[in-house]
Amino acid sequence: MxxxxxxxxxxxxxxxxxxxxxxxxxxxxxxxxxxxxxxxxxxxxxxxxxxxxxxxxxxxxxxxxxxxxxxxxxxxxxxxxxxxxxxxxxxLGDDYLDLASEAVRLLQEISGDEAIRSLARKHFASLEQRFSELVPEDADLTDRIRALTRTLDEAGFAASTRRAGRGGKVTTLRAAQICQGHCPIQEMAGEFPEFCEEETELFARLLEVDVRRLSTLPTGGHVCTTHVPLGRRAHASLMAHTAQRAEK
The missing domain is CATH 1.10.10.10 (Winged helix-like DNA-binding domain superfamily/Winged helix DNA-binding domain)
Known part of the structure; x- marks a missing residue:
C-alpha cells in the first residue's frame, strides 16, 4: 500500500x-x-x-x-x-520548458554530452542540500527513504512510498518503492536521459543502496518508480563511484 x-x-x-x-x-x-x-x-x-x-x-x-x-x-x-x-x-505545468530545452540543445552542441551531465548534477544539487538538512549522518535506511520522499514531494514531484516484495526472513527480498507522480522537467528528461540517470545516481548516493529504476514518466510510464532494496547496503564500488561523481 x-x-x-x-x-x-x-x-x-x-x-x-x-x-x-x-x-x-x-x-x-x-x-x-x-x-x-x-x-x-x-x-x-x-x-x-x-x-x-x-x-x-x-x-x-x-x-x-x-x-x-x-x-x-x-x-x-x-x-x-x-x-x-x-x-x-x-x-499541471511545464512553463518555460521549451525555452529551457532549446538552451540545453545549444549547450550540447557547443560543449558535448558531458556538459549535459554536469548541468543535470547541478540541477539536482538543491535536492541533495534539502535532503541533508532533513537527515542526520547516523540515520537508518528507513529514515533516508522517508526524507528523500519528503524532499521530492516538496519539490513538486508528487512523491510517495510503498512497500514491495515479500517481508519474510530473507531481508534481500524486502524492498520499498519511491514513486514520483509528476516530473517538472518531463519533456526535457525525455530528450536528455542524462537527467534521469543523474537523478538515479543521486538516489543511490543519498540512500546508500544500489537502487534501480523500474519506470519513468519520460519513457511512457504512468509514474517514475525507483526500487530500493531494504536490508542490503551499497557495495563499496558503488559508494566510491557515486561519491566520485558527486565531486565532479
Missing part, C-alpha cells in the same frame, strides 16, 4: 469548492496513481459517487485515464485504477 508522507488536503463537496475538490482529486491521482476511486474517497473524505463524478469529468477532459489492474487474487474482473495522462502532466 502507498504510505504518503504528505497527505492531500481534505475538501468538502459543496458547490463553492467544486473546482478545489476536482483539483484535489486530480492531485490524488497524480500522487497515488494507479489508484481506485474508493481509495481517493477515503483520502479526501468524499463519497464514492462524488469521486466518480470528478473522475468522469477529468477523464472527459483528457486529464486522467483508466488503467485496468488484475485483482490481487488473480480472479474476477480487473479493478479500475486511475492515472494521470500525458495531457494531464502538461496541464
Amino acid at each position: 502507498y504510505s504518503p508522507l504528505v497527505q492531500p488536503a481534505v475538501s468538502g463537496a459543496s458547490s463553492g469548492s467544486r473546482e478545489s475538490t476536482r483539483d484535489n482529486v486530480l492531485n490524488s491521482v497524480l500522487t497515488h496513481g494507479p489508484v481506485s476511486a474508493a481509495t481517493i474517497g477515503d483520502q479526501l473524505q468524499l463519497t464514492a459517487a462524488a469521486v466518480r463524478r470528478h473522475l468522469d469529468s477529468l477523464e472527459k477532459d483528457g486529464l486522467v485515464e483508466v488503467k485496468s489492474v488484475a485483482g490481487s487474487r488473480g480472479a474476477g474482473r480487473p479493478s479500475r485504477r486511475y492515472v494521470v495522462t500525458q495531457q494531464g502532466q502538461s496541464h
Whole structure:
C-alpha cells in the first residue's frame, strides 16, 4: 500500500469548492496513481459517487485515464485504477520548458554530452542540500527513504512510498518503492536521459543502496518508480563511484 508522507488536503463537496475538490482529486491521482476511486474517497473524505463524478469529468477532459489492474487474487474482473495522462502532466505545468530545452540543445552542441551531465548534477544539487538538512549522518535506511520522499514531494514531484516484495526472513527480498507522480522537467528528461540517470545516481548516493529504476514518466510510464532494496547496503564500488561523481 502507498504510505504518503504528505497527505492531500481534505475538501468538502459543496458547490463553492467544486473546482478545489476536482483539483484535489486530480492531485490524488497524480500522487497515488494507479489508484481506485474508493481509495481517493477515503483520502479526501468524499463519497464514492462524488469521486466518480470528478473522475468522469477529468477523464472527459483528457486529464486522467483508466488503467485496468488484475485483482490481487488473480480472479474476477480487473479493478479500475486511475492515472494521470500525458495531457494531464502538461496541464499541471511545464512553463518555460521549451525555452529551457532549446538552451540545453545549444549547450550540447557547443560543449558535448558531458556538459549535459554536469548541468543535470547541478540541477539536482538543491535536492541533495534539502535532503541533508532533513537527515542526520547516523540515520537508518528507513529514515533516508522517508526524507528523500519528503524532499521530492516538496519539490513538486508528487512523491510517495510503498512497500514491495515479500517481508519474510530473507531481508534481500524486502524492498520499498519511491514513486514520483509528476516530473517538472518531463519533456526535457525525455530528450536528455542524462537527467534521469543523474537523478538515479543521486538516489543511490543519498540512500546508500544500489537502487534501480523500474519506470519513468519520460519513457511512457504512468509514474517514475525507483526500487530500493531494504536490508542490503551499497557495495563499496558503488559508494566510491557515486561519491566520485558527486565531486565532479
